[in-house]
Amino acid sequence: MxxxxxxxxxxxxxxxxxxxxxxxxxxxxxxxxxxxxxxxxxxxxxxxxxxxxxxxxxxxxxxxxxxxxxxxxxxxxxxxxxxxxxxxxxxxxxxxxxxxxxxxxxxxxxxxxxxxxxxxxxxxxxxxxxxxxxxxxxxxxxxxxxxxxxxxxxxxxxxxxxxxxxxxxxxxGPGLTERARHLADQAGVRSPHEDPEPNGTSYPDGLGPMVPGTTIPMPEAPPWPDADPGAGEYNSESASPGDYLTHQAALGAATALQWKWPNASENLRHFLGNSGRPLEQDVDQMLVDLPGLSTRVASVQAQLSAKAVTQARAAGITEPVTFPVSTGWDGYYAEPDESTNWFYATGGFRYSLQGQITVHPPPSPGGEWTYEQTTTVSTYDRYNWDGGKSTQIFGRTVTDEQLAELHRAGIAQEYDLHGTSSPSTSKGSG
Missing domain, CATH: 1.20.1270 (Substrate Binding Domain Of Dnak; Chain:A; Domain 2)
Structure with missing residues (x-):
């Protein structure tokens, strides 16, 4: 042979x-x-x-x-x-x-x-x-x-x-990790990619059944919600010279602007890298840069804590109990006046909370009921180009449709954006 x-x-x-x-x-x-x-x-x-x-x-x-x-x-x-x-x-x-x-x-x-x-x-x-x-x-x-x-x-x-x-x-190389992953795959220095989609279960009101004690296993996020339809079938059309010109213009701009819009730059480079692999997002930074999202999360946390205390009180518990937390996927849109970086990085996306709330009965009759809450925030979005926006790239207007065409032409690829924040802990009474 x-x-x-x-x-x-x-x-x-x-x-x-x-x-x-x-x-x-x-x-x-x-x-x-x-x-x-x-x-x-x-x-x-x-x-x-x-x-x-x-x-x-x-x-x-x-x-x-x-x-x-x-x-x-x-x-x-x-x-x-x-x-x-x-x-x-x-x-x-x-x-x-x-x-x-x-x-x-x-x-x-x-x-x-x-x-x-x-x-x-x-x-x-x-x-x-x-x-x-x-x-x-x-x-x-x-x-x-x-x-x-x-x-x-x-x-x-x-x-x-x-x-x-x-x-x-x-x-x-700032933001060149996709190219690095490609070379590493060739050199045999990376393990094969594993799909990171979660497989947990959400509860109708966000709270699962209470269990005795002060700790439970951390719930996993529910499966990712249905994605937007996107640009259509990948690699279903032939790439034109204009598509390659758009690809190079977008790649050059994404690389040059990584210092100004780091997450938007990284996500666009990943799309142009054409691997289709899911990409993890910095949810902690999202919560800092998007105060509207932080406000919504805080509101959900307060509502869940109040529900947990109400249910524990109604049950007449005499020892601490813990409720698992896993909410459904809710929507949020990062507007440009809130964060241009995240507006271009993801725009609209879904978020969900996971964690636990422990309720303590009052130490003596008539005393205060207290709780301790630990939750994380998970996010999901499908990175695709199906809107009506346009962007100036080195003096050239590039539209969503032109970028969507790169997916159909097989020289860029849509993918899943996902991430989970660090645990957030709070205490209170109710």
């Missing part, structure tokens, strides 16, 4: 394209830093006192952020270029191996033909030639085995180069 001498899966042209995007984005960020520095110089001339100090600090922070991002992008561009060079060298070696393999095939065909001819019509004069054919076949099999070993070494070097590039992307 012959060894198939396939090229490494990454195309040098595509890697060069990615490197160019990174270099261009780094250049944009450098220009942004220079522009901010110039604006700082002009602005501070008209300000004084505390205002000037605050403005100066804000400008310096933005300039430092732009410079740091530009430096990181240059590092990742260099890492991609080094990996590309490794792929190019590997392809050249594989071309040489293919030529050797073809020569071995031809030589084996000749020796096989000579051996078959002797067997069909043996002669005394042909014995020596037959023995030489057998010896040549042994040599050729050994050469074929050495060729396969050399090919394995070449591909191992490519895998090691992919792992090195992966490390650089994870450590120095």
């Amino acid at each position: 012959s060894t198939t001498l396939a090229y490494p899966p990454d195309e040098p042209a595509v890697l060069e394209e990615r490197r160019t995007v990174l270099v261009r984005s780094a250049s944009h960020l450098t220009e942004l830093g220079d522009t901010l520095a110039s604006a700082r110089t002009m602005a501070l001339g008209d300000w004084s006192g505390i205002t000037a100090q605050a403005a100066d600090a804000a400008f310096k922070a933005r300039i430092a952020s732009a410079e740091d991002s530009a430096s990181r992008l240059r590092s990742t561009a260099m890492a991609v270029e080094q990996y590309r060079a490794g792929v190019v060298a590997a392809r050249a070696q594989i071309d040489e191996l293919r030529a050797r393999q073809n020569a071995i095939f031809a030589a084996r065909a000749d020796t096989d033909a000579a051996a078959r001819a002797f067997v069909a019509a043996p002669t005394a004069e042909g014995v020596a030639g037959f023995l030489r054919s057998l010896a040549r076949q042994t040599v050729l099999r050994r050469e074929a085995a050495n060729l396969a070993s050399t090919y394995a070494d070449v591909m191992q070097r490519v895998a090691e180069a992919a792992q090195t590039c992966t490390t650089a992307l994870w450590e120095h």
